[in-house]
Amino acid sequence: MSLENGSNARSAVVLAGGHSTRFGETDKAVADLAGTPMIRHVVDRIAPTIDDLVVNCREDQVPAIREALADDDPSFEPAPESRLSFAVDPVPDRGPMAGIATGLGEVMTEYAVVVACDMPFVDPEFVELLFERADGHDGAVPQLDDQWFQTTQAVYRAEPMANACERALERDERRIVEPLSELEYVVVPEAEVRERSSLETFENFNTRAELEAAIDRLEDGSSGT
């Protein structure tokens, strides 16, 4: 990983440590979406907004994810693997918040965007907005009108969020809103998401049927990379 960790450098933590049980046999992180592994869609989209990339997963997932992110396209600049590191959960299967703690614990920059590996339509301009809004705060977290915080597409100040997640885990608390209660963060409401981007940025895929529908949309040219 190149350590472009000057004060304005930014990282991404891509969460991939789940078991994709609703998806079926394969790991959805590396499932094919229109010829490209799902996690590669995510990384390709956010690459322009970040300097370093940390992938959080289990040890057994590393080879396939490394392969999925290998730069076989000479036109792709800069090569993602040159600034790629893996943050392997010390204890697997403790949920997304544990993954956030592991991933943010490896981050070398002050701020990092956390994105789930199953959000292939993540909007880089929205990620840019999150970084801008987080500046001077502990984070910027989208909140939809149903009150749901989009904590797996949010920017955090890495150290306080990692520490707050670790404390929550020590309390046996897995709800991701728990660590948030310790932070001074900016809320990005749904109206602002709609104004500056669209809710598609949060779309995530849990079943193969959902993915098939997305492939049809990509082939219609109406969405995606």
Ligand SMILES: Nc1nc2c(ncn2[C@@H]2O[C@H](COP(=O)(O)OP(=O)(O)OP(=O)(O)O)[C@@H](O)[C@H]2O)c(=O)[nH]1
């Ligand atoms: N590190 C880590 N990440 C997780 C864990 N569970 C889920 N995630 C990640 O959190 C994000 C959202 O989780 P889900 O959509 O539930 O994914 P999943 O758990 O793999 O899939 P299901 O088994 O169908 O729930 C994905 O990026 C997952 O990789 C976990 O136990 N540890």
Ligand SMILES: [Mg+2]
């Ligand atoms: Mg799950």
